[in-house]
Amino acid sequence: MKYTFEVITSPDMLWDKMASCYDHTVFKSKNWANFLKEFxxxxxFVVAVSEKEKEIGYFYGHKIKKLGVPIVASPFEGWSTSYQGLSMLKEITVNQRLDIYEELIAWLFKNKHCRYFQVSDWQLEVAECLHRNFTIELQKGYxxxxxxxxxxLYKNMSYSSVRYSINKAKKKGVVVKEISDVKEYAHEYYKQLKEVFQRQGLAPTHSMEQTRTMLQHTFSENMVALYAVNPEGECLASAFFPYAGNYGFFSGGASYQSAQSYCPNELxxxxxxxMLKDKGVKYMEFGGxxxxKEKYGPTxxxxxxxxxxxxxxxxxAKAFAKSAFYAVRKIGALLKGKSVNEGV
Incomplete structure (x- = not known):
């Protein structure tokens, strides 16, 4: 094997080092780890990666069990968590990254760390994976x-559906504010989210407490959390965007149906x-x-x-269980006479 691996028993000492990596994301940060640990x-689960006895990076994930099966997930579904994977001290090619994953997976299985492994790594590309002996699942987004x-950036956004709406919102006196009280923000956001899901005959896939816990651990350093109010001070819409290093993510957004005439979402x-640009973020991923989302001019x-x-x-078996979950969810909505929006 070209690479050697070692489990880091005290990952707390590595937070600053991983944050300095070019491929760092907020989902590999200390604050996000504290959210996942609490909720x-x-x-x-951090594994040091070495080449010729020199440490070159780290694999970041989590060890869990589902139905008795040991899993290493980076990340796992349902955690409101996106791209994790490798944190490399120096930039490497996609193929070098895949070489590491091939050997890492073999090492994890040989040393009985898990029986199932999955990773979403922003630096990977589909084309290179097709030439390897990997099972892959495609993840679409913007x-x-x-x-x-x-x-x-402003010019690239659709005039009819974004720029016009922004101007209309401003003329109507809509003001966008930053989070000040986590508990109050989470409560208001969840009310809006429940309404969005109810229009589709569904319930939110996570709780208000999950949102509160996430924001509690991240809003001071790794989160842009915004809400829009009308001239009377009534909350119309909310959205939040975790970020770290070069990457920001649209993690959640909701608004009241009665507020749509104010066009708060576009503003x-x-x-x-x-704000993300001003903070030095280079890329914003739209979360599905x-x-x-095309109206905002992304790729x-x-x-x-x-x-x-x-x-x-x-x-x-896992793929079937996932498909069955969404099928049951969709059938339940259809029985209520509602249509389900596919995707995120």
Missing amino acids: YKVAP VLDLTKDKEE IMWNAIE GRRY AYVKPKIIASSLPWLIP
Whole structure:
């Protein structure tokens, strides 16, 4: 093997080092780890990667068990957590990254750390994965290049559905504000989210307490959390964007149906884009592939999730369980006479 691996028993000493990596994301930060530990009771699983006895980076994930099966997930579904994976001290190619994953997976299975492995790593590309013996799941989304100047970013957004709405919101006296009280913000956001899901005959996939815990651990350093109010001070919409290093993410957003005439969502999004850019973020990922996000001028992408198992039946079994969950959810909504928006 070209690479050697060692589990880091005290990852607390590595937070600053991982944060300095070019491929760092907020989902590999200390604050996010504290959120996952408090709410989901999962701790970081960090593996040092060395080449020729020299440490070159770290794999960041979590060890969990589902139905008795030991899993290493980076991350796992349902955690409101996106791209994790490797944190490299120096920039490497996609193929070098895949070389590391091939050897890491073999090492994890050989040393019985898990029977199932999955990773979503922003630095991976589908084309390179197709030439490897990986099972991959495609993840579609949109990303906005914030290295462009603000004038260009604004101009690239649709006039009819974004710029017009921003101007209309301003004329109506809508003001966008930053979070000041986590508990109050989480409560108001969740009321809006419940209404959005109820219009589809569904319930939110996470609780208000989950949102509160996330914000409590991140809002002071790693979160742009915004809400829009009308001239009477009534909250219309909310959205939040975790960030760290070069990357920011649209993690959650909701608004009241009665507030749509104020066009608060577009104004919040533009404020968030400006703020993230001012904080040095270079790329904003839109959190899923719903096509309405195209109006903000991003670029569409497809990223691979690598999946591996030492039990041949486990990958199709998990895929079936995931499909069944969404099928039951959709059927339940249809029985209520509602239509479900696919994607995020």
